[in-house]
Amino acid sequence: MSILQVAATILLVLGGFFYFAGTVGLLRFPDVHSRLHALTKADNLGLGLVCLAMALLGGSWRGAAMLLVIWLLGLLAATVSCHLVAQAALEPAAAGDGGSGGEAIAPMGRSYGGADAVTEASAEEADATRRRTGAWPDGSIAEQPAPRRSADTSSGASPADPPTPRGDP
Amino acid sequence: MSLALDGLLAIALVVLALQVVAGASLFRGIVMFVVFGLVMALAWARLRAPNLALAEAAIGAGISGALLMLGYRRLRAAGPEATRPGPRSSRLAAPLSLLVAGLVASLGWTALGLPEALGAAGAAVVAAMPSQAVANPVTAVLLVFRGYDTLLELAVLLVALAGARAVEGPAGPAELATPTMTGLPIVGALLAALVPLSVLVAGYLVHAGGNAPGGAFQGGAVLAAAGVLLVLTGRLVPHPVPGPVERWGAVLGLLVFSALGLVMLARGQGMLSMPGAWAIYLVESAMLVSIATTLVLLLGAAPGLRRGPLP
């Protein structure tokens, strides 16, 4: 095996390790947000390593440029998807789909009990508490999620604000 | 190793298909269906059919997923009972499915055992390829050897659009509000990156379709996906009156293809014969516009689309 193939093999093994780590995170972490975090970070890096390995094996600049574009687009797609799904998971909605009984998207910090998951009322209560004090129900101060401004005043500053715990404006 | 890979793909396809229709939860079925499209594209890739893999990626995994998700949102808006899956299947389901599976298996077994037919169409196409203007046999089959089928497929798309309009009625379906979250700047950045790139990739697929895997259907699906993104994020809003872009876009493919065919007929060279690679690219570009417009209008569920308010 040439030196390029050896390097590609090492990169592939590393990439596989990161993919494995992402999947383990998806399966084992306790909460939807930590799962999302583990998954997207590890998978992005895994994809980057795989693209690098394939670029080494491919041997053409055009192919390498295409792989770079694929990786960058993968970063963009994963970032936006993760952000949107995480934001959607924050909404205190009873997004249970019919027939499976009691599935609810609960704010972070609450545990899922499966069939005896949080009811909508207590979820809204906890969310109101969180908005009022900027603190999670267990007292720890956490990053204020993007305040729900109405559409015509959202100036695009909310997701980019540094995480300062402050009361709801 | 490849046997293990292919075997695992086959098992995954069957398991996913079962999960889609098993129906414990409608949302789970939708996600399983999207995953099924992804694995199907992998299967096409393994079967050395990149054209089909391209089409499956664009339509099966992308647009169908968005369509089903939109349908689920409308169901949710109708009330919480609307998303409850239907009643349990009847007792006939298991024996019937076993019977059908046995029938398919026996047909497959027989087909595999048949000797290779002489003068099969595929061999004839491959033999005729060197004299064609394009090198991609799929494009040659679609536009040169079976151009009539492609023409009628365009007509079917138009009929489907008209049928969807007829079923919805003049008022269109109930309004589906655009969620605030799509006003986030990160979504704007996504659109700014993806929409122009989709136009570029669609053009590239049509251009590459002559000599490499690609083609008008795949390019049209990519362009339609960009349009679907714009509709989903509220940059394009439904409008009860179609504008000239929608009207012309929906019929352009059919018009150009038929016009070319009639011109060739008038010149005595036989209807739908392609006088060169330029004719193929012309027809494919028109098809691209038509397919994209039709798909976006079907998903937007409105006769026309207008630019929406800036978030």
Add this chain to the structure above:
Amino acid sequence: MNTLLEGFALFLLLNLGAGMIRVWRGPSPADRMSAALLFGSTTVAMLLVLAEATGQPALADVALLFVMLAAILSVAFVGLARGKSTGKRG
């Protein structure tokens, strides 16, 4: 080298299978959607590896398409949570 690449593709496919557990079990729709994200990223890697292993550079185009359409499902999903909506239609 080809065997190694196909072995890696097999490993990624097993990862997919493990991700299916999350689709099946995930208590919330967001969990199922995150598994869908896993599937998208893993499929892109599989296609790239298969492109090299089977010598079909067109599969890199398929991977490009996948990655471009990866975000569309999440954008469609976003309207599911019952947040405040603009309610504006043109």
